[in-house]
Amino acid sequence: MNYRMRCYNCGAHLTEQDFCTSCGAQVKQYKMLVMASNRLYNVGLEKARVRDLSGAIVSLRECLRLNKNHIEARNLLGLVYFETGEVTAALSEWVISKNFKPNKNIADTYINMVQENQSRLEEINKTIRSYNQALMHCQQEGKDMAIIQLKKVLKLNPNFLRARQLLALLFMDAGNYDIAERELKKCLKIDNGNMLTKRYLQEVDNMLRPAELAGQDAPVKKEEGAEVIRYYNEKNDLVIKPAQVKEPKATSSVLNVLLGIIIGVAVTFFLVLPARIQAVRQETNEELIAVNEEAADKAAQLDELNVQVADLSQKNKELSAQLEQYAGTDGNLELAEKLLTAAQMYLATPDEEGLRTIGSNLHDIETGADISTLSDSFQNLFRTLMAVAGPQISDLYYNEGYTAYQDGDFQKAVDAYTQAVYFDATDEEALYQLGNAYRRNEDAENALKIYQQVIDLFPNTDRATRSQQYINQLN
């Protein structure tokens, strides 16, 4: 195909003349250059037609190096790239082409074809990423991973020549020459002029040649270590068989046994023990869960008991308060008991000892509680008892005081007279004698108080006069 030439200066169509008929620019060399690029385009097109895609790429790139405006060459180059699975390179060429010639350009159709299906575009991008990853795995000694990745890539983009070549290389490296050969033949179907494919295929052929050349009895191929290998074809399968099989020696048997033991220990360590440890752990965990549940139950019971204790404490407090209330309302139970005892003893006509007990009870009642706060019946009984029994008890203590006074035991006399005055406050003599007992006991202070009481309570009496005299004397 001839590329219609335009003047580089004014853009007018060029004629057979060596100058531009429009602007007069010299175009001889330019026309030669454009014609050379046209020839390269034609070569590229021919190569592409016979699927020599690598050759086509070289020619078309040379063409574009001479004349970058060669739209057909650029579009064809994109198409060839696309056919080898290089979608980004194809898109790149088509985009540039469209930039040079925005209208009536078939690149537009190609771009739309790729871009209108977003999922397809994403899939293409995914294959590219996977290929790059596989390449990285190859460089990092992850060849198995690389093979897996490349197989995925080729499933999505079967024409991806570079990926298939890399996969073949990996198979060759792994010694799988027959699989590598299969992949390389697919590569040749895509691009029959690719030098890399041909070189790899030659390598594969070299490795598989003995089998191909051989009939039933294959020639012997020697490898490193002088190990002799025999190749032959059986139906469609390639059989590789060592020509010489050595009998195992005794040392090798021992080594094999040792190896077996080591493998057994390793299996136990890596397979059995972890399973056993796992089982024990699980058992322990179950026990732990059971113990935790039991502890939770106990804790719940404890909480319940605590609540009960709190309730009972509260009830105890309430009952104690009620008891105190009862005691407060009806009078002290002990005091009541003492009062009743005293009353009972008085009614039974007591002797001296009985009178002393009655006196002791009445004294305890008065000193043990505030009588006015007790019940009226209690107060009445107490006052009645004091009124009827008090003088008798007073007399008893008066006599006791008198005897002690006479015996010179003035402290005992003080105590007895004090009791006598307590049980009968109207006993003028007992009070006066108490003052004397204090005086004789050398307790002037109390003696003065008592003498003053005699004067106050019983004025204008003989005892009052005498008391006054003692007061004067003591002062």
Added chain:
Amino acid sequence: MIVFEEEIKKFHPCLEVGELTDAIYNQDMTDMAEVLVNVVRDAKDEADTKNNDKE
């Protein structure tokens, strides 16, 4: 004999679709025709300058 490590160096990562725009912008688009046109123009300019100097 093919050495894997040497061969793997010949494979290069593919350009992803997202990197396409940058790749296009960074591409050197100079062609021989452009070079030739520049050479012709330079020659013409030089000739014109010489003619002007003579005049």
